[in-house]
Structures are given as structure tokens and as C-alpha cells.
Amino acid sequence: xxxxxxxxxxxxxxxxxxxxxxxxxxxxxxxxxxxxxxxxxxxxxxxxxxxxxxxxxxxxxxxxxxxxxxxxxxxxxxxxxxxxxxxxxxxxxxxxxxxxxxxxxxxxxxxxxxxxxxxxxxxxxxxxxxxxxxxxxxxxxxxxxxxxxxxxxxxxxxxxxxxxxxxxxxxxxxxxxxxxxxxxxxxxxxxxxxxxxxxxxxxxxxxxxxxxxxxxxxxxxxxxxxxxxxxxxxxxxxxxxxxxxxxxxxxxxx
Amino acid sequence: xxxxxxxxxxxxxxxxxxxxxxxxxxxxxxxxxxxxxxxxxxxxxxxxxxxxxxxxxxxxxxxxxxxxxxxxxxxxxxxxxxxxxxxxxxxxxxxxxxxxxxxxxxxxxxxxxxxxxxxxxxxxxxxxxxxxxxxxxxxxxxxxxxxxxxxxxxxxxxxxxxxxxxxxxxxxxxxxxxxxxxxxxxxxxxxxxxxxxxxxxxxxxxxxxxxxxxxxxxxxxxxxxxxxxxxxxxxxxxxxxxxxxxxx
Numbered sequence: 001x002x003x004x005x006x007x008x009x010x011x012x013x014x015x016x017x018x019x020x021x022x023x024x025x026x027x028x029x030x031x032x033x034x035x036x037x038x039x040x041x042x043x044x045x046x047x048x049x050x051x052x053x054x055x056x057x058x059x060x061x062x063x064x065x066x067x068x069x070x071x072x073x074x075x076x077x078x079x080x081x082x083x084x085x086x087x088x089x090x091x092x093x094x095x096x097x098x099x100x101x102x103x104x105x106x107x108x109x110x111x112x113x114x115x116x117x118x119x120x121x122x123x124x125x126x127x128x129x130x131x132x133x134x135x136x137x138x139x140x141x142x143x144x145x146x147x148x149x150x151x152x153x154x155x156x157x158x159x160x161x162x163x164x165x166x167x168x169x170x171x172x173x174x175x176x177x178x179x180x181x182x183x184x185x186x187x188x189x190x191x192x193x194x195x196x197x198x199x200x201x202x203x204x205x206x207x208x209x210x211x212x213x214x215x216x217x218x219x220x221x222x223x224x225x226x227x228x229x230x231x232x233x234x235x236x237x238x239x240x241x242x243x244x245x246x247x248x249x250x251x252x253x254x
Numbered sequence: 255x256x257x258x259x260x261x262x263x264x265x266x267x268x269x270x271x272x273x274x275x276x277x278x279x280x281x282x283x284x285x286x287x288x289x290x291x292x293x294x295x296x297x298x299x300x301x302x303x304x305x306x307x308x309x310x311x312x313x314x315x316x317x318x319x320x321x322x323x324x325x326x327x328x329x330x331x332x333x334x335x336x337x338x339x340x341x342x343x344x345x346x347x348x349x350x351x352x353x354x355x356x357x358x359x360x361x362x363x364x365x366x367x368x369x370x371x372x373x374x375x376x377x378x379x380x381x382x383x384x385x386x387x388x389x390x391x392x393x394x395x396x397x398x399x400x401x402x403x404x405x406x407x408x409x410x411x412x413x414x415x416x417x418x419x420x421x422x423x424x425x426x427x428x429x430x431x432x433x434x435x436x437x438x439x440x441x442x443x444x445x446x447x448x449x450x451x452x453x454x455x456x457x458x459x460x461x462x463x464x465x466x467x468x469x470x471x472x473x474x475x476x477x478x479x480x481x482x483x484x485x486x487x488x489x490x491x492x493x494x495x496x497x498x499x500x501x502x
Contacts, residue, residue, distance in 0.1 A: 052398055088400040099395035103413050113399035116409055158395075165399060 003066040011060035022224040035211035038221035044204040052091040092162030093171040098154040100146040107142040132160040152183030172203040267460035278448030285434040289369035297377025325375035338364040338440040365437035384415030421483040
């Protein structure tokens with residue numbers, strides 16, 4: 001069998017006394033879309049942040065395309081391992097709060113990392129960024145500053161910004177949770193297209209509809225552990241675990 | 255009552271010595287502007303050293319913090335006296351110990367050194383407040399796009415921090431401008447010393463009052479400008495919490 005895109009083995013993470021992740025094992029195949037569900041505080045976001053080493057795991061290993069990214073001498077900056085560049089340039093992440101750079105236009109937000117990190121010439125970075133922004137439906141907003149964009153537009157810029165680094169995996173951390181309801185769809189549509197084009201994705205979300213339609217697999221997490229996983233219809237319609245049933249009941253009651 | 259007015263606000267004294275006082279104030283402004291520019295650079299460097307990540311750079315952070323604490327605590331007047339009274343005797347090249355750069359006398363540069371050493375520490379604290387006011391998500395976003403700490407600081411954090419600290423920096427400039435009068439103790443002919451010389455010759459303080467008025471002409475509009483900037487910043491941050499952006 002082919003090497004999985006992403007393989008997590010026994011990931012542990014604690015913040016002080018609080019054990020946020022207690023032994024996570026997860027494999028994600030190339031082109032697979034994995035949706036992670038679970039109550040807040042269950043460790044979903046921390047799991048994503050462990051994958052790109054924003055929060056280096058304390059125990060366990062993360063393999064990206066077969067390479068163990070947690071091993072290696074601590075860098076002078078004290079961050080885990082020496083594969084930081086390898087990870088950050090292969091794994092893109094989109095955040096709940098967008099985190100666009102407010103002092104840069106939409107276009108500049110997208111071109112900054114390719115220019116500064118990859119050393120791409122400005123003209124090349126701009127033309128690629130323009131394509132990406134057109135692709136997320138913002139071809140007419142290139143020169144706008146983030147504060148003049150709606151939440152949904154900002155989040156689409158954030159997706160384009162991550163895609164500009166040619167990631168092999170995209171992580172989505174509750175990217176629609178901060179949006180007004182009427183803006184959720186435009187962001188989910190972009191993600192759906194991305195999935196159809198074969199992008200490998202881990203999507204932490206409360207959007208059950210999206211998980212059902214787009215997800216190849218649903219993972220339910222609670223209290224820092226994976227409670228159950230399987231194909232979306234099975235997990236969502238006939239969960240085996242009591243905790244999953246309870247959570248789904250609460251979400252659907254809303 | 256008339257005598258009081260005459261002692262401080264004698265218009266004929268003021269107009270008689272206007273040229274001298276103005277020349278003194280020009281030196282005051284030169285001191286303040288040169289010291290501010292250098293202190294802005296030195297302070298930013300200190301603030302960045304203080305923000306370096308990781309355990310390996312702990313000693314650097316401690317040194318920066320130690321410097322900032324010490325030089326915010328040392329009286330500027332004592333520092334001026336220390337530098338002016340000792341530097342010339344140190345076994346260093348004369349170009350450093352008795353500086354005459356850009357045609358300015360050594361006591362001008364001793365004053366600059368003392369002001370930059372102290373105000374660099376103050377400015378470092380202002381920058382730090384600005385850097386810490388940038389939401390942590392900004393650094394995370396920059397880092398997760400593959401930028402190094404230094405790249406993220408340069409391209410993302412510092413440009414936003416600088417916009418946030420323009421108002422407090424203007425306040426610091428006001429303080430520095432007034433503190434330049436301390437350099438009069440080492441015989442630099444800035445506005446306070448000029449005014450004092452006239453005062454001791456004429457037994458009338460109006461030249462010194464005139465000097466103070468010149469300060470007010472600079473400082474009062476700045477105070478209003480600071481208020482305006484703060485109000486604008488507040489309007490911006492209360493509107494949906496979006497960090498400030500200045501359109502160019």
C-alpha cells in the first residue's frame with residue numbers, strides 16, 4: 001500500500017496540568033478528506049496544530065509523506081525538530097479567525113510567503129496569487145484591505161494564501177465558526193471544490209452536512225482521544241459510541 | 255503685580271533677545287530630533303532582542319531586559335555627567351571619546367549619547383507594548399506559511415506594531431524634547447542655557463519664559479494630535495475588532 005500522506009502515531013500533548021491529547025493515532029491517505037468532529041475542548045484544534053508543529057507534540061510521531069517531522073535535534077529557536085520548513089511548506093492551515101495580515105491587501109496577503117519564503121519573483125507570485133484569488137471568487141478584490149472584506153471573503157483570501165505555498169495537505173480549523181450563517185456556504189463551496197480536485201484535507205468542523213457530503217471519513221474526538229471513526233454516513237447516522245450519539249444529538253438539536 | 259509680569263513676560267526683553275533664544279531652541283530641536291531618530295532605532299533593536307524565541311537565546315533576552323530596566327532607572331542628568339566627564343579620559347580613539355561628528359561639538363554628542371541610552375530603553379518598552387498588542391494569530395499565520403521568526407517579525411508583526419505605537423511615541427518625543435534642557439549642564443548652548451545666561455545678566459527671566467513658550471508651540475499641537483490618533487485607533491478597534499490599517 002502507498003505511503004499515507006500523513007500518519008500520526010501516539011500523539012500526546014498537555015498544557016500544564018491539562019492533558020489535551022492522549023494518544024492519537026491517525027492516518028490520512030493522499031487525496032482523502034477527513035472531517036474531525038467533537039465537542040469544544042476535545043483537542044481537535046490542538047491536533048491540527050500538532051500536525052504543522054505550531055504546537056509540537058510532547059510524545060508521539062508525525063509522518064508527512066513518510067518523513068518523521070518530530071525527530072531531529074532541537075533547533076536554536078527551541079522548536080521541535082529541523083523539519084519545520086519541510087512541514088510548513090507542505091502543510092497549509094486555515095484558521096477560525098482568518099488571521100489575514102491587516103496591513104496588506106488581499107493580493108499582498110497571498111504573495112507574501114511565496115516571495116519571502118520561496119523567493120519567487122514578484123511578477124510570478126502576483127500572477128499566481130491573482131489566479132488563486134480568482135479561483136476563490138475574489139478576482140475583483142485584489143487591492144482591498146482585509147478590514148473592507150466580509151468574513152467569508154476574508155476566509156477565502158486565507159484559503160488562497162495557504163494554497164499559494166503549493167501545500168500537499170490542507171488543515172482547516174473550524175474555518176466557518178466565526179462567520180455569519182449566510183457567509184458559511186461560500187467558504188464551504190471553495191473547500192468542496194478543493195476536495196474534488198484531490199486535495200488531501202483534514203477539516204475540523206461543526207458542519208455535519210459538509211462532513212457527510214464531502215468527507216471520505218469522519219473522526220469523532222472527545223476528551224483528547226478518538227472515540228470512533230468511519231465513513232460519514234455510518235458515524236453520523238448510526239454511531240456505535242454513546243458519546244458520539246450524545247454529541248450528534250446536541251448538534252442536531254440546535 | 256506689574257513687577258511680576260515684568261519679571262517673566264517683559265516683551266521688550268523678549269524681542270531684544272529673541273534671536274539668541276531662537277538659536278538656542280534650534281540646538282534644542284537638533285538634539286531632540288537626532289536623539290529621537292537614533293533612540294527609535296536602538297529601542298526597536300532592544301525590543302526585538304527581547305522578543306527572540308527559544309531557550310537558547312535566553313541570555314540575550316536577559317541582557318536586553320537588564321539593559322532596559324537599568325537605563326529606565328538611571329537619572330538622565332547623572333548619565334550626562336558620567337559620559338561628559340569621563341569619556342575623554344578613556345583609552346579609546348579620540349574620534350569616539352571627543353566626538354566632533356558633522357561639525358557638532360563634543361558636548362552635543364555627549365548629550366545625544368545619554369539621551370539615546372535612556373530613551374532607547376523607554377522606546378523599547380513602547381515597541382514591546384505594540385508588539386504584544388498584535389494578536390498572536392498573526393505570528394501563527396506567518397509561521398505556518400513557512401516564515402522564520404525574523405521574517406514574521408519584519409513583514410508581519412513590526413509593521414503592525416509600529417502603527418499601534420505612533421501615539422505613545424509622540425508622547426515620548428515630548429518628554430525627550432523637554433529633557434534635552436538637561437544637556438545645558440555641560441555647557442551646550444541650547445535654549446535653557448541661553449535663557450539662563452540672559453537671566454543672570456539682566457536679572458530678568460523673560461528670555462527663559464520665551465524659551466518655555468517655544469516648547470509649548472511644539473508640544474501643544476502634538477498633544478492634540480496624539481488625542482486624535484488615539485481616538486481614531488479606538489474607533490477602528492471597536493469596529494469589529496479589526497486591527498488598525500493605514501491606507502496609503
